[in-house]
Amino acid sequence: AVGLTLAAVDLGATSGRVIFGGVADGVLRMKPVARFANVPQFLGESMHWNIQSLFAELSTGLREAILRSPGLVSIGIDSWAVDYGLLRGGELLGIPHHYRDGRNLRGVEIVHELVAPDELFTHNGLQHLDFNTVFQFAVEAESGFLNLADAALLVPDLIGFWLTGQMRTERTNASTTGLLSVRNGDWDADLMERLGLPADLLPALVSPGESIGELRAPVAERLGAVEPIQVTAVGSHDTASAVVAVPMEGQNSAYISSGTWSLVGLEIDEPVVTEEARRANFTNEGGVDGTIRFLKNVSGLWLLSESMRQWEHDATDAQRSSDLESLLAEAAAITTPVAVFDPSDGRFTPPGDMPTRIRDWCCEHGIDPPHTRAEVVRSILESLAAAYAQTIATAEKLTGRSVETIHIVGGGSQNTLLCQLTANHSGLRVLAGPVEATAIGNLLIQARAVGQVDPTSSLDELRQVVRNSFSVTEYLPV
Numbered sequence: 001a002v003g004l005t006l007a008a009v010d011l012g013a014t015s016g017r018v019i020f021g022g023v024a025d026g027v028l029r030m031k032p033v034a035r036f037a038n039v040p041q042f043l044g045e046s047m048h049w050n051i052q053s054l055f056a057e058l059s060t061g062l063r064e065a066i067l068r069s070p071g072l073v074s075i076g077i078d079s080w081a082v083d084y085g086l087l088r089g090g091e092l093l094g095i096p097h098h099y100r101d102g103r104n105l106r107g108v109e110i111v112h113e114l115v116a117p118d119e120l121f122t123h124n125g126l127q128h129l130d131f132n133t134v135f136q137f138a139v140e141a142e143s144g145f146l147n148l149a150d151a152a153l154l155v156p157d158l159i160g161f162w163l164t165g166q167m168r169t170e171r172t173n174a175s176t177t178g179l180l181s182v183r184n185g186d187w188d189a190d191l192m193e194r195l196g197l198p199a200d201l202l203p204a205l206v207s208p209g210e211s212i213g214e215l216r217a218p219v220a221e222r223l224g225a226v227e228p229i230q231v232t233a234v235g236s237h238d239t240a241s242a243v244v245a246v247p248m249e250g251q252n253s254a255y256i257s258s259g260t261w262s263l264v265g266l267e268i269d270e271p272v273v274t275e276e277a278r279r280a281n282f283t284n285e286g287g288v289d290g291t292i293r294f295l296k297n298v299s300g301l302w303l304l305s306e307s308m309r310q311w312e313h314d315a316t317d318a319q320r321s322s323d324l325e326s327l328l329a330e331a332a333a334i335t336t337p338v339a340v341f342d343p344s345d346g347r348f349t350p351p352g353d354m355p356t357r358i359r360d361w362c363c364e365h366g367i368d369p370p371h372t373r374a375e376v377v378r379s380i381l382e383s384l385a386a387a388y389a390q391t392i393a394t395a396e397k398l399t400g401r402s403v404e405t406i407h408i409v410g411g412g413s414q415n416t417l418l419c420q421l422t423a424n425h426s427g428l429r430v431l432a433g434p435v436e437a438t439a440i441g442n443l444l445i446q447a448r449a450v451g452q453v454d455p456t457s458s459l460d461e462l463r464q465v466v467r468n469s470f471s472v473t474e475y476l477p478v
């Protein structure tokens with residue numbers, strides 16, 4: 001029997017989960033113990049993560065995992081990127097902001113005045129997203145809040161600190177801050193100095209597979225742990241963990257990590273920091289084992305979930321209680337063409353009335369807008385699929401690779417209409433699954449660290465464990 005002695009804490013922007021599992025004979029087995037919604041908090045004009053509630057929920061999940069698997073030896077934590085808590089003397093100074101908060105544009109202005117966008121890209125190799133940590137820091141430095149802090153911890157590192165008492169910054173997530181050098185993988189001290197940021201604000205780097213520390217005694221007691229449990233660094237950027245679990249083989253695969261966001265791209269060995277890559281707004285994020293995640297954020301199922309939230313909110317509407325499954329079935333039944341819009345237009349980033357924004361976009365561009373709910377859903381999915389196809393074609397050009405297969409992982413891999421449309425728009429084979437790629441990638445790096453798989457295993461070998469353990473669904477273009 002496989003000892004389910006590892007626990008993955010995976011916090012997505014839409015929901016979080018705790019899953020425990022283990023690998024034996026090259027097969028991963030896992031069991032979910034907790035799932036919880038991740039509901040943002042609005043305080044006055046600003047938007048925050050409910051970090052206390054998330055920590056309480058994940059602690060309940062860990063307690064349950066330890067109860068059900070008393071031999072649990074390791075915990076790995078991942079979450080969405082870029083966001084952080086500021087601390088002084090180990091105390092959290094404020095409630096972490098949500099990356100969709102409206103404050104970021106001022107930060108972009110401040111940073112770009114000091115370092116022009118093209119020069120910034122030669123430093124960090126990152127796509128421009130208004131919410132990259134560096135821009136958020138600039139806002140907090142201007143207000144004076146940052147100066148109160150002696151440490152900034154990215155969300156998984158903050159949770160790791162609460163669990164172990166150790167402050168570290170995990171590398172894959174560090175690569176989304178805008179302050180990590182794309183050339184040598186270390187904190188870019190020169191850039192920080194030019195931006196007036198304290199060099200030691202972000203703690204020392206740790207790589208996936210390394211130990212962060214053991215649960216501190218009061219935490220271990222609250223979680224019901226009897227034996228020592230270590231927190232192991234994993235690809236703490238959720239997308240980095242998801243890419244570990246993409247069951248791709250060879251060089252001819254692209255991936256789409258499909259959830260709140262769609263992260264569309266390739267795994268490569270060396271960063272591409274050309275002017276063409278910058279203009280196409282591609283990013284070189286750090287992957288596990290020193291790989292590069294060459295990808296773009298192409299909006300995602302946020303457009304759909306936020307539309308559904310709007311419809312739920314609209315109490316007078318007869319179709320109010322439409323569930324996802326029936327909406328998708330209605331959308332699949334549409335046979336006439338629907339509007340294709342740019343899902344990455346900045347107007348779709350903040351929370352709000354998505355169907356109206358989509359219709360406005362279409363009217364401004366002289367396109368017949370979607371009218372019914374099913375048409376809005378179909379329009380969102382067609383637009384995402386068209387953007388995926390376009391992004392993969394650009395990635396091929398920028399890297400000289402040729403893509404034959406697109407892997408879709410994450411919650412969105414269950415959206416059969418989206419998978420089929422992706423095959424149709426790209427003209428390529430799509431392989432969908434696994435759904436819980438992020439938690440799987442998280443568990444696999446722990447499994448390698450504790451020796452449940454050969455400690456010298458490559459990513460290719462870890463992906464063989466994924467293929468041994470989960471099936472995929474094939475979609476061919478029609």
Ligand code: ADP
Binds near residue numbers: 258
């Ligand atoms: P995140 O990690 O960003 O929180 P997930 O990977 O959990 O996101 O994906 C969430 C999305 O997956 C939802 O917004 C929803 O659109 C989609 N999804 C989840 N379950 C299903 C399903 N059964 N059918 C179709 N889509 C689904």
Ligand code: LRH
Binds near residue numbers: 261263
């Ligand atoms: C996906 C994700 C993505 C980031 C965004 C902030 O959950 O981590 O890779 O760009 O959230």
